[in-house]
Amino acid sequence: MQGLYLPYGRRRHVEGTPDAPAVLVRQLRAGHPGADTDALEGIDLSVPSGSRAALVGSNGAGKSTLLKAIAGLLPIRSGQIFVFGKPVGVCHQRVAYLPQRGDLDWRFPVSVRRLVLTGRYVHLGWLRRPSRADWAIADEMLEQLGIADLADRQIGELSGGQQQRALFARALAQQADLLLLDEPLNAVDTNTREVIANVLEKLHQQGKTFIIATHDLGRLEADFDQALYLSGGHMVPPPPGSFVAPALQQEIVWTGS
Amino acid sequence: MDWLVAPLRYSFMQTGLIAVALVGLTCALLGVYVVLRRMAFIGDALSHTVLPGLVVAYLRGWNLLTGAVIAGILTALGISWLSRRSEVREDTAIGVMFTGMFALGILLISTVRSFRDLSHMLFGNILGVTRGDLIFIAIVAALVVIVLIVFHKELELTSFDPTHAEVIGLRADTLRTVLLVLLALAVVAGIQAVGVVLTSALLVTPAATAALLTNRLPRMMVLATVIAVGSGIIGLYASYYFEVSSGAAIVLSCTACFAIAWLFRTIRTSQ
Numbered sequence: 001m002q003g004l005y006l007p008y009g010r011r012r013h014v015e016g017t018p019d020a021p022a023v024l025v026r027q028l029r030a031g032h033p034g035a036d037t038d039a040l041e042g043i044d045l046s047v048p049s050g051s052r053a054a055l056v057g058s059n060g061a062g063k064s065t066l067l068k069a070i071a072g073l074l075p076i077r078s079g080q081i082f083v084f085g086k087p088v089g090v091c092h093q094r095v096a097y098l099p100q101r102g103d104l105d106w107r108f109p110v111s112v113r114r115l116v117l118t119g120r121y122v123h124l125g126w127l128r129r130p131s132r133a134d135w136a137i138a139d140e141m142l143e144q145l146g147i148a149d150l151a152d153r154q155i156g157e158l159s160g161g162q163q164q165r166a167l168f169a170r171a172l173a174q175q176a177d178l179l180l181l182d183e184p185l186n187a188v189d190t191n192t193r194e195v196i197a198n199v200l201e202k203l204h205q206q207g208k209t210f211i212i213a214t215h216d217l218g219r220l221e222a223d224f225d226q227a228l229y230l231s232g233g234h235m236v237p238p239p240p241g242s243f244v245a246p247a248l249q250q251e252i253v254w255t256g257s
Numbered sequence: 258m259d260w261l262v263a264p265l266r267y268s269f270m271q272t273g274l275i276a277v278a279l280v281g282l283t284c285a286l287l288g289v290y291v292v293l294r295r296m297a298f299i300g301d302a303l304s305h306t307v308l309p310g311l312v313v314a315y316l317r318g319w320n321l322l323t324g325a326v327i328a329g330i331l332t333a334l335g336i337s338w339l340s341r342r343s344e345v346r347e348d349t350a351i352g353v354m355f356t357g358m359f360a361l362g363i364l365l366i367s368t369v370r371s372f373r374d375l376s377h378m379l380f381g382n383i384l385g386v387t388r389g390d391l392i393f394i395a396i397v398a399a400l401v402v403i404v405l406i407v408f409h410k411e412l413e414l415t416s417f418d419p420t421h422a423e424v425i426g427l428r429a430d431t432l433r434t435v436l437l438v439l440l441a442l443a444v445v446a447g448i449q450a451v452g453v454v455l456t457s458a459l460l461v462t463p464a465a466t467a468a469l470l471t472n473r474l475p476r477m478m479v480l481a482t483v484i485a486v487g488s489g490i491i492g493l494y495a496s497y498y499f500e501v502s503s504g505a506a507i508v509l510s511c512t513a514c515f516a517i518a519w520l521f522r523t524i525r526t527s528q
Contacts (some may be wrong), residue, residue, distance in 0.1 A: 007426065008422075008425055008426035008427040009425075009426025009427070071424050072423070072424065072426075073420065073423055073424060089426065092424065092425060092426055093425075095424070097421070097424045099418075099420050103418070103420045104417060104418045104420075105293075105416070105417040105418070108293060108416060108417035109293070109468075109471070109472040109473055109474045109477055110413065110417055110474060111473075114413075115418075118410075118414050118418065118421060121410060121411075121414060121425060121427070122425035122426070124410075126408075126411070127407065129410070130410075154472040154473075155417075170421075
């Protein structure tokens, strides 16, 4: 049983197209199921492999929605999204998504260590149990985020910042190449901010791609290669005096497979 | 100890004891998910909608279990289908459906001349479990145990973080449908023990009691099982010696366990 790999979802995972950008979004229109209005319209975005992108906007601007669409959580109404050159969902073992903290049921009886372990599930699929190596990876990530001493706590016993670190550890445990981070620094303590900033720097050095949704680019702007400003589900020009995204001025060269 | 062993000379007591233990195990294990996923209302709805299935089967002279299983699974799939659409709020839709189905069951019962034949459906009769019933209960118990073990990590993940499950391609609603179908089967098994009206107590109370005492999922499942099986046995003996309704005695034993656990927890946290 241990050798058989039955992936979640309908397709077997593939590696993606070499040289394709990590994420390519073209003329995307998307909305929540059941809602008549579009939550996003006319979005274009190209995130080269190994680069760092920020999605900036206030609450309700569509940042989280765009991340969700890239993560495959939202149906596309028109336009296209390519992840590593393939349609959404084909390469999802290479994509880690860090949800906002409110998306989880923190009262559920599961330990921090086990929460982090769920980052390995995409590589396990049906029937296979986590191996010793999977547990070791989970422990290593807990260590990296400085919460190894909290490993056996029930997840609801953690503070907000610690919960964010646990989610981050889970995203890292997936060992993905593309990380979609929804407000990772929202309402966390300075200590956690520092730990997460360090981990992001390390990931960048390892050549990982990440897209971060934030309403406060302020102290982070030096750490990004591009920023996409959103308002009311549309792309908007950067506010005067703010960080201008060099990559946005480039033409999109790669055009999908 | 003679009072414990003496009743077991009767074969209906032996059958009843095995049945109550298996039903307790099944309902307690699933009940943990019912409580943690806040599906208590659905458990209640499922047990009620089984009634018209039972009555139709009775009126037509079919096998009662078959009628109940069909009604239960249809309801489970119906609820699953409703929850994917968003025109009507899920709890509203369930509320409309289950009261309607239950009323249909009552209406059909009222067409039967002797209500007594059907009263055991409403209130359960663990001492009247037949060999065929017992086989069904055993199969359901085995199925539930196997599914919960094989899909443990998926059921756990979709329960507390359905978003992550969707991101990795694991459909949370598929797991939910599996759980609902198992619940329908467990409810049919539970009806033998405590009847239509009280089956949801067997799902909710032992698991809720266990949740007061531990915050580890496997431990919660073991505790809930111990409570449900223990209460079942207590109820069975109470029914034998005092000639009271076995279903009510079983449920009241569960309720007593909950009260004790709640007191215990209150005292412990106030120290």
